[in-house]
Amino acid sequence: MKHSPAYQEALDQFVLLWGEMASAWGINKTMSQIHALLYAESHPLDTDTIMETLGISRGNANMNLRRLLDWELIHKEHYKGDRKDYFSAETDVWKIVSTIIRERQQREIAPIRENLQKCLETLEAGGLNDEESKEFKVRIENYMEFLEMFERFTDALLPYINKKNLGFLKQLVKLVEVKESLTGKKKEND
Numbered sequence: 001m002k003h004s005p006a007y008q009e010a011l012d013q014f015v016l017l018w019g020e021m022a023s024a025w026g027i028n029k030t031m032s033q034i035h036a037l038l039y040a041e042s043h044p045l046d047t048d049t050i051m052e053t054l055g056i057s058r059g060n061a062n063m064n065l066r067r068l069l070d071w072e073l074i075h076k077e078h079y080k081g082d083r084k085d086y087f088s089a090e091t092d093v094w095k096i097v098s099t100i101i102r103e104r105q106q107r108e109i110a111p112i113r114e115n116l117q118k119c120l121e122t123l124e125a126g127g128l129n130d131e132e133s134k135e136f137k138v139r140i141e142n143y144m145e146f147l148e149m150f151e152r153f154t155d156a157l158l159p160y161i162n163k164k165n166l167g168f169l170k171q172l173v174k175l176v177e178v179k180e181s182l183t184g185k186k187k188e189n190d
Helices: 005-025 029-040 047-054 060-069 093-125 133-161 166-183 185-189
Strands: 074-077 086-089
Touching: 005 029, 029 047, 029 060, 029 086, 047 060, 060 074, 060 086, 074 133, 093 133, 133 166
Parallel strands: none
Antiparallel strands: 074 086
């Protein structure tokens, strides 16, 4: 599909930006770039077009398309009389953000908490007979407590994201900003 020069330049910038942001989302660069390309395009694209546009191999394209399908960030489409698979991205930003938060929580936070629990059990099996072991236990528990609070926070926030409740989220941010300005925390952290 032929685009205007301005559209093509913006598309290229968008795909690069999405790829650079990928690591912050816990997504590999190619997966992110495929998603960005499909998100920006008005019409579904086939694998060959994706490969050509991004300069990636078929194996790389297929592997990342499967992951995007698993995450439900893209959809597979078929056209009568055409044997190719076509792909389009989920365009609802709220659903995209919700999916990324949920996936990161399941793939990253939960396993860390499980492994910290194993560390704690190993430490406790030794009897905690010295101060160093007791201090280490407290440090592990503090980290586990933080991760639990983070999970609770995201679990509490996801319904508002899923319902696209921007008004509530803006009020929540204002509340935090007001508290920071009243306590002077924002100035100290800048």
